[in-house]
Amino acid sequence: MVWISSAGLTGRMNEHPILVTGGTGKSGSRVVSMLRNKGVRVRVGSRSGEPPFDWTDRNTWDAALESVEKVYVVPFDGEVLTRPFVQRCQERGVRRLVLLSGRGIDVPGYAGENSAAGKTHVDGEAAVRACRLEWTILRPAWFAQNFSEGFFLDAVRSGELRLPASHGAVTFIDAEDIAAVAVTALTENGHAGMTYELSGPRAVTIAEAAATISQATGRTVRYVPISPEDFVAELVAQGWPQRAAEDYADSVGPIRRGMDSHISDGVQRALGHPPRDFSDFARNAAAAGSWPS
Template sequence: MADGGPPREARRMTHTDTTRTHTTNAPGTVLVLGGTGKTGRRVVARLRELGVEARVASRSGDTPFDWSAPATWQPALDGADAVYIVGPEESPSPTPAFVEQAVASGVRKLVLLSARGADVPGYFADAVGAQHRESEAAVRSSGVAWTILRPGWFAQNFSEGVFLDGVRAGELALPTSDGTAAFIDAEDIAAVAVAALTEDGHDGEVYELSGRRALGIADVLDEIAKATGVRAAYVPVEPSAYRAELVAQGISEEEAAVWTEALEPIRTSREAPLKDGVRRALGRAPRDFSDFVRDAAAKGAWA
């Protein structure tokens, strides 16, 4: 606790979802880093549905926050009881310094968005893997309650992320061969994050998160086409050709290499095995990819 003062009183409430009724122990204020991003904005929405004050922090959010500008950290932390951490993919990571400052400011709970394979040597490019390991180590040694989330590739990359333009253009060229991945719905990630932030029983847990089925890129595009009529062809390319195309589009050699290596776990199907984190955290199965497609289509993702 900051300055040795009394802890802020946690509010108790009962929350009912489709699978169970449970008592939560919600913090007064949750600082949500990356609060306008894929998982962050969904975390904010769910917290507010529960009546929990969610502080949206990002470079473009209500609360200015920039990982590269430490002067923005303390104003964002003031009065926060818990933090949802989405760190930058760089090494050395600024997350350890932020965690130290958060604990000194009185934060009592940390929920870290890490990544599938963070504990597996060689799963990521060196800098990305090191960032996740450094961030996880900082949270584990923080001295306050913590939970780590390790999701695989997001389903939302096809509806609001890096694959969307290819889907809309009718051709998605990726160096993923016939590999598969159990794409996770960001709604599930947010649901687990909010459970960890507001409920008892999640402290010290590492939740490996995957979707319900493993799909290849062609399978994904087929599901989107069946639901929406928007048809896109999957064009498998070699990693070297993909990297060269990114550079030709103006991306740096270093960033192009990182992006290409990030897709390697799909190409080799290391993202395919199903994980039980959603069920352990929420008491239900993950949302199916078809659920994601239906909801994204209803919101006009591919219109």
């Protein structure tokens, strides 16, 4: 049995909370859980949080930042709000910040010229690098959880992934690894000024990903490569706005162009061990009931 002195408990209770924006999302929710498991006070930054945090309502920012010294920033895609938020963090006494950015930010031709998410990350990184805080930037590859919690979930459940990815491969990163790096950078020293490029240990094509999920679930999931034009047309026919459908197709473009297959060493550098494999993710997601068997 481990005994904790009353002084130790009091010290924990008096610690400044860590604000996690996007605290209910794929990486943020995991950061919240890991911090709480470490006994760290957490403030969940979301519209349903206490106090509420809304990226689009700057009147909510100050209450969310009250007594906060460390922040995990998950930007609001499509808007250039990271810069003013970082400035407010400085004014409110925050001293450490971990920014979730994206792969390919400084790679010519990676994102389309009209990529809303790309503009968000480019300006956000520039703002963070210029600030006075201890900062760490995370640049993850595609989340493996996009198959179980995000973009591809409905397609996986239907049994058919129709994407304009051709035969390109991706070093999918497990959100658990992203969160673990974020928590380490938030709670330990030695990560200030670091940019961690995060990926899984190997490149996986969409067809291979579908086959791995099929094996994990015992049901067939197949990949059907289609052209960007047909992909956009299908989404519009399903009720998507034209611009949103085009943005989705553009986001898949780097896979098709072979720009997402490289392995990055950020997980190893930050945590001292290799990242999880896609097959591990698929088995865990199947066991958790993410997909019908």
